[in-house]
Amino acid sequence: MKDTNKHQGLRNQLVKLLREKGITDENVLAAIAKIPRHLFLDSSFEDFAYQDKAFPIAAGQTISQPYTVAFQSQLLQVNKEDKVLEIGTGSGYQTAVLYHLGAKVYSVERQNELFKQTSVLLPKLGIRPKHLSFGDGYKGLPNHAPFDSIIVTAGAPIIPPALMAQLKIGGRLVIPFGDKNQIMTMLIRKDETKFEKHEFGEFRFVPLLENKN
16 A cells, blocks of 8 residues: 555646646646555556556446546535535545545445445545445435535436436536447536536446446
8 A cells, every 4th residue: 555756746747637638626636636546456557557547447347537537526616515426436536536625425336346345445545435335326325315416437328317306406416428428417406307407528438337236
């Protein structure tokens, strides 16, 4: 669990690259600069951890490329103490970014192998989400709703109605929407029934799976 000056230097280079790619949220960039991404990957990928690339993790899943993590995080506009629901804990890297932004993070993971790994890793790194759970992301966490914002880290063929229902008025839902290639989509809840929709171009994610439990 080593994090060296070399790793910090590589993170600084990554932050510079993300700035060049259009990430402007200083809090998001500071989180990326702080979090040891190499510790969220298999040791065989350590030398590549600070490239702006996705890499395979357990259970046939991936850790998203840093630009995607930063882009989604920037769209959320997280304020300190916000309740944020993350659908797809995965490696825990996005969870860590949200935590360093000051959010109270509630996260759901559908793959039990990843859920167990992340439940052990995050506390070792001093990252303590409010709630980690193994379950169906399509259902969200109704017992903990409403949320200030919701982030989905897998491609969804539909925007789950349960997640829309669990969003506070004024809150933001950021989700990669579509079957093969996804359009990064943000819904802002205007009132009980109305949502304002924004689209931000094409991304590629692993699919959001359901009916695990």
